[in-house]
Amino acid sequence: MGAVMIAERLEKATPENWMFPPAEGWTVDQVEDLELPFDWELVDGVVVVRGRTVLWHNHVRSRIERRLAECLQEPYDVVAEQCVLIDKYNPPVPDVVVYDKRGIDLFEAKYIPVEKAVLVVEVVSPGSRQDDRVRKPAMYAAAGVKNYWRVERGEDGLPEVHEFWLHSETGQYISAFDRPVHTRKLETDRPFSVVIDLASLVGF
Structure with a gap:
């Protein structure tokens, strides 16, 4: 009983x-x-x-989502604060995720299957440093997400984007070869062509 x-x-x-x-x-x-x-x-x-986020974090997150939306190419879409289902015990909520929208019902889907995620962005805040720098990238890499951006607050207050690619043989993230840390301007072609004035993310 x-x-x-x-x-x-x-x-x-x-x-x-x-x-x-x-x-x-x-x-x-x-x-x-x-x-x-x-x-x-x-x-x-x-x-x-989850650690409480600060105003800087929230501005940067929402504006990165907006800039990515402006650069989108088919078949991708972008959303903030949406569950990505890695397995039934781990549905993390990235700050921003770019995903392949094919086969996903916008009106019925509760989460994004991890195999559809092509870029995950985490904006580091005081309550998420260990998660964003260690635990989450390891989890996303193990799940096969090909691109990961970690956004840090630089000493001048401007965002700095650490860009990582999934190594096809080791299954771990490695720093982008030509520009591992983007300052002032982010310019990359993964997962599609993106150019972002980083100062604009905080209104400069």
């Missing part, structure tokens, strides 16, 4: 039980309706509080 009640209680994560996941962890289906008074992500089946 008690075991049955526990199993029923753990069918879905709720505001009362989210901190007590099942032995194998919560799945994306179990947490999809979870509402908590803070931002959170599911990491290896555990609900993890």
